Amino acid sequence: MICQDCHQNSATVHLTQVINGHKTEIHVCESCAKEKGYVSEEEEPYSLHNLLSGLFHFDTSAMEKNSSNQTKLNKELTCSKCGLTYKEFTQVGKFGCASCYQTFGDNLNPIFRRVHSGNTTHEGKVPRRIGSDIYQRKKLTDLKRTLQQLITDEAFEEAAKVRDEIKSLERDLNQDGEGEA
Amino acid sequence: MGLEQFINEAISPWLKQDGPDSDIVMSSRIRLARNIEQIPFPIVASQDELEGVLHFVQNHFNHQSFEHYKNLEFVQINELTTTEKQVLVEKHLISPHLANKSNDGAALISKSEQLSIMINEEDHVRMQLYFPGLQLEKALEEAFQIDDWLEEKLDYAFDEHRGYLTSCPTNVGTGMRASVMMHLPALSMTQKMNQMIPAINQLGLVVRGIYGEGSEALGNIFQISNQITLGRSEQDIIENLKSVVQKLIEQERHARAVLMDQSELALEDKVYRSYGVLERSRIIESKETATCLSDVQLGIDLGIITNISKSILNELMVLTQPAFLQQYAGKTLAPQERDVFRASLIRERLTLEQKEEF
Numbered sequence: 414m415i416c417q418d419c420h421q422n423s424a425t426v427h428l429t430q431v432i433n434g435h436k437t438e439i440h441v442c443e444s445c446a447k448e449k450g451y452v453s454e455e456e457e458p459y460s461l462h463n464l465l466s467g468l469f470h471f472d473t474s475a476m477e478k479n480s481s482n483q484t485k486l487n488k489e490l491t492c493s494k495c496g497l498t499y500k501e502f503t504q505v506g507k508f509g510c511a512s513c514y515q516t517f518g519d520n521l522n523p524i525f526r527r528v529h530s531g532n533t534t535h536e537g538k539v540p541r542r543i544g545s546d547i548y549q550r551k552k553l554t555d556l557k558r559t560l561q562q563l564i565t566d567e568a569f570e571e572a573a574k575v576r577d578e579i580k581s582l583e584r585d586l587n588q589d590g591e592g593e594a
Numbered sequence: 595m596g597l598e599q600f601i602n603e604a605i606s607p608w609l610k611q612d613g614p615d616s617d618i619v620m621s622s623r624i625r626l627a628r629n630i631e632q633i634p635f636p637i638v639a640s641q642d643e644l645e646g647v648l649h650f651v652q653n654h655f656n657h658q659s660f661e662h663y664k665n666l667e668f669v670q671i672n673e674l675t676t677t678e679k680q681v682l683v684e685k686h687l688i689s690p691h692l693a694n695k696s697n698d699g700a701a702l703i704s705k706s707e708q709l710s711i712m713i714n715e716e717d718h719v720r721m722q723l724y725f726p727g728l729q730l731e732k733a734l735e736e737a738f739q740i741d742d743w744l745e746e747k748l749d750y751a752f753d754e755h756r757g758y759l760t761s762c763p764t765n766v767g768t769g770m771r772a773s774v775m776m777h778l779p780a781l782s783m784t785q786k787m788n789q790m791i792p793a794i795n796q797l798g799l800v801v802r803g804i805y806g807e808g809s810e811a812l813g814n815i816f817q818i819s820n821q822i823t824l825g826r827s828e829q830d831i832i833e834n835l836k837s838v839v840q841k842l843i844e845q846e847r848h849a850r851a852v853l854m855d856q857s858e859l860a861l862e863d864k865v866y867r868s869y870g871v872l873e874r875s876r877i878i879e880s881k882e883t884a885t886c887l888s889d890v891q892l893g894i895d896l897g898i899i900t901n902i903s904k905s906i907l908n909e910l911m912v913l914t915q916p917a918f919l920q921q922y923a924g925k926t927l928a929p930q931e932r933d934v935f936r937a938s939l940i941r942e943r944l945t946l947e948q949k950e951e952f
């Protein structure tokens with residue numbers, strides 16, 4: 414297979430990108446992949462450079478059309494912790510610190526959707542120590558869902574057990590909260 | 595230093611072990627990216643902040659052991675020579691980014707060299723764990739344990755909604771990149787690999803030829819890894835990767851059997867010619883080396899060649915890289931000189947096999 418960009422080298426980097434909801438195949442050689450930003454020098458599948466500049470153009474055209482305040486605000490968004498602006502982020506393709514995520518908030522959703530095949534929310538591991546609260550809360554949500562189902566199914570005996578479990582979990586969570594305050 | 599001793603010290607101990615399906619899967623790797631709360635990511639952090647991270651890690655983890663990962667050694671990158679750095683890159687213990695671009699980079703490396711924890715790379719912490727053969731679940735299980743152990747001392751930057759926060763949006767969520775290195779000579783020879791790649795990509799996986807300075811997949815060695823890190827659990831990601839890898843193993847085995855069945859003599863000829871080149875040449879480039887090594891490895895796996903150890907491809911792909919050759923030569927080598935040294939190292943290495951044989 415020949416590189417679709419330079420038509421000279423053989424294509425050694427293969428991936429798909431979701432562009433406007435369509436999966437597009439990309440087959441390029443290592444050097445074109447690096448040049449176009451599909452892969453960085455390390456082992457990242459592709460850098461965000463192209464994706465972000467694409468989004469950025471989209472933003473500009475949207476602003477030209479209706480020059481909504483919202484878009485203007487996005488442009489001026491600045492992380493109070495590290496000083497990175499949203500505009501800089503779209504140019505560099507990297508965050509400066511953990512607070513950037515909070516600062517740029519929902520503006521990041523289209524980017525994440527594009528990079529992570531439509532996903533915006535974490536589904537995996539939660540840190541054991543600092544995340545124990547989150548872990549418990551997740552468990553609580555799951556239990557409440559189970560309880561609803563059990564009630565619908567009229568499995569009242571089991572539902573009572575789950576209700577007890579929920580109560581004790583809620584007690585634990587409240588105590589933790591007080592302890593920290 | 596004799597070649598035997600040099601090789602013994604050069605090859606990571608875990609690489610010499612056999613793993614499940616290791617005739618096709620050279621290694622499995624899990625990499626987790628983590629950052630420390632309250633400290634800006636390395637691209638933005640000040641020198642003081644980065645040194646703070648470095649010293650904290652050194653004080654808490656240098657010479658520590660976790661389970662069978664004994665005696666983590668803290669290696670500060672700016673204290674190494676260019677060749678020493680490059681050797682660590684060629685052994686896949688550190689990334690080119692850490693070797694060349696990080697100001698206050700370091701790595702904690704376990705004695706078996708199975709575990710390496712890079713500090714102040716693109717993220718504060720990047721842990722990578724290798725296993726021989728196809729062992730993704732085992733690698734994930736142990737990576738999680740090591741992650742928990744590190745987290746006892748480090749406050750990770752984590753968000754309930756977005757997961758582990760990383761410098762690059764391509765890593766956010768699980769922060770995990772799982773990858774498998776595969777030797778697929780029969781699928782490459784029969785042009786089947788090219789046909790299969792788009793289907794693999796459709797499943798959210800990236801296929802890359804690794805090795806080689808320019809643009810080719812040298813030695814028919816491919817790396818398959820996950821593209822998506824957000825919105826799927828680590829277990830799901832690994833399950834997806836594993837099922838694709840298993841399909842590829844099946845296909846490769848089938849293609850090998852067909853080759854043996856339909857063109858055994860031609861295959862034998864190819865294998866022995868490559869063996870001859872490795873055994874006899876006086877000047878050899880890395881590209882030809884990789885091609886010949888791949889043929890010889892296939893010959894070993896199919897029982898055509900019986901007097902060479904099974905780990906030859908894994909071993910010589912690493913040992914014939916530029917920095918290793920220079921370390922072996924004990925001096926800096928120009929590219930043409932490397933080709934001469936490469937040929938002589940391979941010849942000597944193969945002679946070693948014959949000595950063991952008799």
Ligand SMILES: [Zn+2]
Nearest residue numbers: 416419442445
């Ligand atoms: Zn190209």
Ligand SMILES: [Zn+2]
Nearest residue numbers: 492495510513
């Ligand atoms: Zn920030």
